[in-house]
Amino acid sequence: MPAPSVVVGAENAADVQAAVKFAAAHDLPVAVLDAGHGSSEMSGSVGLLHLPALPFVPEPLRDRLVAHLRITYLGDPAEGERLAAPFRALGEPIIDAVGEMPYSAVAAVAAVHNDPIDPLPLFEHGALLSELPVKAVDEFLRLAGPDAASPLVLAEIRHMGGALAWSEEAYPRLREIKGRYDPANLFRINHNIPPLR
Incomplete structure (x- = not known):
């Protein structure tokens, strides 16, 4: 179902909130669902989805543009609920699957x-x-927002902090390890660390 996607890293939670607020301001339904990349205590992403009107697509998502907010929080469930509340307050979710789940389900x-x-x-x-920068968000919305004639099924802004913010000491070591165990860079369809050659 998902086809070409654009993934860019959001600088902070305010950037994700701004994208969701844009969706609410333009009468796009907000779908608050589980997920994101929990590399720090809280992380998330927002995707603009335009799914086809096909039987396997959930009815409330068919043939319309929706904002899909994905969040994770690795901490106390009550604190996670508190942190999720502002996102829920942006609009009436058409799907809300945020909740406590075991790591095996998140993985x-x-x-x-x-x-x-x-x-x-x-x-x-x-x-x-x-x-x-704001200019990048504007371009993202021009290409994938409600006024775009985009063929994309999904365009996404994803916060990639935490473990992806490698220190100057760690990054060369990670490249060395990658060079030893994956010198051909077979495992590169991810947040790639190029092997040291």
């Missing part, structure tokens, strides 16, 4: 972004940014 591919588990023909491309 499953289908649970992370509620992606389909069956193989699909798709192309994905992403880029890591050190910042997310």
Whole structure:
């Protein structure tokens, strides 16, 4: 189901909130679902989805543009609920699957972004940014927002902090390890660390 996607790193939670507020301001339904990348205590992403009107697509998501907010929090469940409250307050969710779950469920591919588990023909491309200026958000919305004639099924802004912010000492060591165990860079369809050659 998901086809080409654009992935850029949000600088902070305010950037994610701004994207969700944009969706609310333009009468896009907000779907608050589980997931994100929990590399620090709280992380998340927002995706603009335009899913086809097909039987396997949930009815409230068919043939319309929706903002899909994904959040994770690795900490006390009550604190996670408190942190999720401002996102829920942005609009009436059409789907709300945020809740406590075991790590084994979070680690499953289908649970992370509620992606389909069956193989699909798709192309994905992403880029890591050190910042997310307003101009980049404007361009993202021009290409994938409500006024775009985009063929994309999903366009996403994802916060990639925490473990991806490698220190100057750690990054060369990670490249050395990658060079030893994966010199051909076979495992590169991720947040790639190029092998040291």
